[in-house]
Amino acid sequence: MAxxxxxxxxxxxxxxxxxxVAQRKSVASRLAESLLNEVIVTQQWEGALQRGDFGExxxxxxxxxxxxxxxxxxxxxxxSVEVIYRVQDREYNVRLSTLATPITY
Numbered sequence: 001m002a003x004x005x006x007x008x009x010x011x012x013x014x015x016x017x018x019x020x021v022a023q024r025k026s027v028a029s030r031l032a033e034s035l036l037n038e039v040i041v042t043q044q045w046e047g048a049l050q051r052g053d054f055g056e057x058x059x060x061x062x063x064x065x066x067x068x069x070x071x072x073x074x075x076x077x078x079x080s081v082e083v084i085y086r087v088q089d090r091e092y093n094v095r096l097s098t099l100a101t102p103i104t105y
Contacts, residue, residue, distance in 0.1 A: 020087050028061060028083040028094040035063055036081040036096050043103060045079045061085050070099055077102060 051064040070076040080097040
């Protein structure tokens with residue numbers, strides 16, 4: 001009996017973490033999609049590496065924007081938004097990417 005209780009408690013902890021991770025991943029995916037759309041439309045991606053958080057409305061979610069040369073075509077940029085969140089002292093992330101062409105004036 002003494003062995004069963006710690007094993008059962010560990011199983012409950014893992015199940016609880018999995019549920020919280022799934023819920024937060026869903027929120028992080030929506031936040032990443034919204035931010036990626038915004039930076040593409042406003043062309044905020046043309047600067048250097050950017051990072052921040054989503055404020056009090058989404059406490060615990062951080063973001064960063066990456067701007068890289070696409071390996072298949074040098075004229076295109078691969079813009080990625082990564083949303084980072086933590087569950088039980090573990091870090092998780094969601095990354096969404098798209099291709100963009102720099103505007104030349």
